[in-house]
Amino acid sequence: MSNNTVGSSGPAPGKIRGPGRPPKRTCTWCAESKTPLKYVLPTENGKKEFCSETCLSEFRQAYSKGACLHCDNVIRGNAPSSSKNFCSTYCLNKYQKKNEKRTSSPQSGNGANGTENHANNNSTGSFYDIYQAFDWNEYMKDTNSVAASQECFKQAPMPPVNDFKVGMKLEALDPRNLTSTCIATVVGVLGPRLRLRLDGSDNKNDFWRLVDAGDIHPIGHCERNDGMLQPPLGFRMNASSWPMFLLKTLNGAEMAPAKVFQPEPPTPKSNVFVVGQKLEAVDKKNPQLICCATVGAVKNDQIHVTFDGWRGAFDYWCRYDSRDIFPVGWCARAGHPLQPPGQKSATTPSRLS
Structure with a gap:
């Protein structure tokens, strides 16, 4: 699977570049x-x-x-x-x-x-039409498979509208320390998804959230609920400088208004996934990508996500109510690129070891 790419970009087949720098x-x-x-x-x-x-x-x-x-x-x-x-x-x-x-x-x-x-x-x-080149109906017919029903997922039937803008600030749980609520900045927008960066952290720890995620809130939510904003794990400055850093970070910043946050969809009552059903799933190693996938196994409240056309190094277990899995056709409805089976840019051998 590609590394930090939405697609592949490289020299045309058959062309060999000479010595020196590649053309810009x-x-x-x-x-x-x-x-x-x-x-x-x-x-x-x-x-x-x-x-x-x-x-x-x-x-x-x-x-x-x-x-x-x-x-x-x-x-x-x-x-x-x-x-x-x-x-x-x-x-x-x-x-x-x-x-x-x-x-x-x-x-x-x-x-x-x-x-x-x-x-x-x-x-x-x-x-949205740009990403309809992949035909799920044709693919499922060719593979003699069926799609997992909407009722299986903790996702809104219609993907939520994304009115966030790059640069807006909000509150989010630190994904590496779920007891801490931190200030985050929107650094990317893709369909109904946000790429977030915790203020005081670096771009190596960016993470993605849906606009209807339950762990993102407008600035002030933590304080209204008797909480206290915390520095992110791995805060790059001395901990004693956090209050002043927080003050400077929020001073004059564009706060994401409450109206752009969407309500979190309800959790399905139970795990009703069946082995072999098709779905769309986030690639955890390249979380900007959503790919064609299959339910490989079901165990209690967990499902095993396997990516079509790829070896098992990218597969993972997740809860049935994970926000990283979506019904077939979600990407097309959301205007989010979908990676078709085995069509992502070449994978290096080290990624499969």
């Missing part, structure tokens, strides 16, 4: 020249590469509002006033010339239909 590519969003660009977003017309999750997230939000019909890039402020479907007058003119050639062709009927479909897809601004 630019981030699709911020246009900075960096190598490598670790984050890749597949689109209907190829792939977009990014230098960070923040750039990927910002691009996704803009892309969901509509993409240029010619170059498939986001439409910014320099869009021509004559059409809202193009990022620039240059692309508008190019598209019109290309369309004129199609309509003058003997096969203009097919071309026109294809153009119309593409225009419809982009004008709706549906980012």
